Every structure is written in structure tokens, then in C-alpha cells.
Amino acid sequence: MGVDLAASPTNTAACKVRWPEGQVVVEHADRDVDDDAFISLLRQLPKEGRLGLDCPLGWPVAFVAALAAHARRKPWPARRGGGDRGDLRWRATDRWLWERTGRWPLSVSTDRLGVTALRCAYLLDQWEASGGTVDRTGLEGPVLEVYPAAARRAWGLGRVRSVEELEGCLPIHFEQPVIRDLCTADEHCFDALVAALVARAAALGRTTTPPAGALGVAAVEGWIHVPTCPIHELVGPSA
Numbered sequence: 001m002g003v004d005l006a007a008s009p010t011n012t013a014a015c016k017v018r019w020p021e022g023q024v025v026v027e028h029a030d031r032d033v034d035d036d037a038f039i040s041l042l043r044q045l046p047k048e049g050r051l052g053l054d055c056p057l058g059w060p061v062a063f064v065a066a067l068a069a070h071a072r073r074k075p076w077p078a079r080r081g082g083g084d085r086g087d088l089r090w091r092a093t094d095r096w097l098w099e100r101t102g103r104w105p106l107s108v109s110t111d112r113l114g115v116t117a118l119r120c121a122y123l124l125d126q127w128e129a130s131g132g133t134v135d136r137t138g139l140e141g142p143v144l145e146v147y148p149a150a151a152r153r154a155w156g157l158g159r160v161r162s163v164e165e166l167e168g169c170l171p172i173h174f175e176q177p178v179i180r181d182l183c184t185a186d187e188h189c190f191d192a193l194v195a196a197l198v199a200r201a202a203a204l205g206r207t208t209t210p211p212a213g214a215l216g217v218a219a220v221e222g223w224i225h226v227p228t229c230p231i232h233e234l235v236g237p238s239a
Helices: 035-044 061-071 092-101 113-129 148-154 163-169 177-185 187-203 212-221
Strands: 002-004 013-018 024-030 051-054 143-146 172-174
Touching (some): 002 187, 024 177, 051 187, 061 212, 143 187, 163 187
Parallel strands (some): 002 051, 051 143
Antiparallel strands (some): 002 013, 013 024
16 A cells, blocks of 8 residues: 555555556545545554655654754753754755765655654544554554655656556556546545555565664654655565
8 A cells, every 4th residue: 555644634645556466446435535545454464564654754854853952951962063964854864865876855844744754643643542563664564664755766757746657557447437537637545645655665675674783773753665666566476
């Protein structure tokens, strides 16, 4: 599954994909996904299923420490180095992505993306409270952080969101015409579809994972999974 999360149900989209051998079957796409529907999606996942979530799973460690110090009226960590330290803005995974792609993701600490991350933290807490598991590295459990724009770039796709382009790369079958229409007309549904494709890559062990030295910080901040295989290699026996 893939979810393009927004700060509220409006513009939150979800997409569900099955992988019978040699096919990609898109069986569900929806807009305006509320909190209960999000938790329901996680519960619907089969045992080995994955959910690609387009939202940061945490904040920079240095940023959280700075806010905690500020609340206690302790010295601001950047007192000696200016007020705009990069480690307050960027997570380890953000820097890793920039070094390899030349593209910065949005900053979860200084961009309004942080509002979406607040909802994400609430939802994943609800999931854990109901017995689910969350590993912010994405190495275990059903949830992994994805970034559809970076995934499209890794797959060599165009800058414009295009269902037709995906159909040229994969044997995609939409179970209902309305599902294809949604993914074509709505950018959030399209991104949810791409998020589901990245979840498939992760299930196959074909995404970027935290290097050993970054495992600890990734467990707190989250880690962006970017596909490391050509898009056509997603098709095959079920993972």
C-alpha cells in the first residue's frame, strides 16, 4: 500500500496494489483518508505487506534537543555558530539524499511539512497503541518512509506525474476505470500509487537502507527508502 499523507484527511490519498506473478493490480485508490481509515489500511495489510508513507517519521535529533533546551531556558545550541545550523533543519536521511541526488527534501523542522508530521506521529502512535509496530528505519514492521519525487527520479521517470508513463514501464491493471481516473487526475492519488510501488521495492529488499553508522539516528528521525532497482524489476513472484 501507499499513502500520501496530508495534515488533514483532505488531500490524504491511499492506494492498494497486489502483485500476482507477472502483474501489477491496482485494486483501490481513495482520497480524503481520515484517521480511522488510515489505521484500517494498516490492519488490512497481509503479514508480509508493506505500507509506503509519504511523510517524515521523525524530526532532526539536534532540533528536538534544541527545543528541549529552549524550554528549560538552557543555552541555545547554535549560540556560537549562528541561528541557522543545518543540523537543526535536516535529518541524516535528508543529508544522505542530497549528497546522492543533489536534491533536498522539505525540512520537517522548518517547513509547514512539520504539520503533516504531527499528524503522522499521532497516527503511528495510535497504531502502536492498538498493538501494531513501527520501526522508523523501515527495516522491520509494515511502515516505511518514502519520497515519491525521489523515487520517480531514481527510476528515470519524467518530472510530470503520468499514469501513462507508468503503464509503459509496468504491466499495470486497474481493477476499475475510476481507480485509473483518480490516479490520473489527482496528484495525491498518483503519489500514493508511487508510494505503493516503493513499498514493493522495499519488500524485495531493493531500497536504500540506513548505513550501519546511521542506524541509531534513523531509528529516531526516520529514513527515506528510495528504490535501487529498475522499475520493471518490481514485477515477479509475490514478495
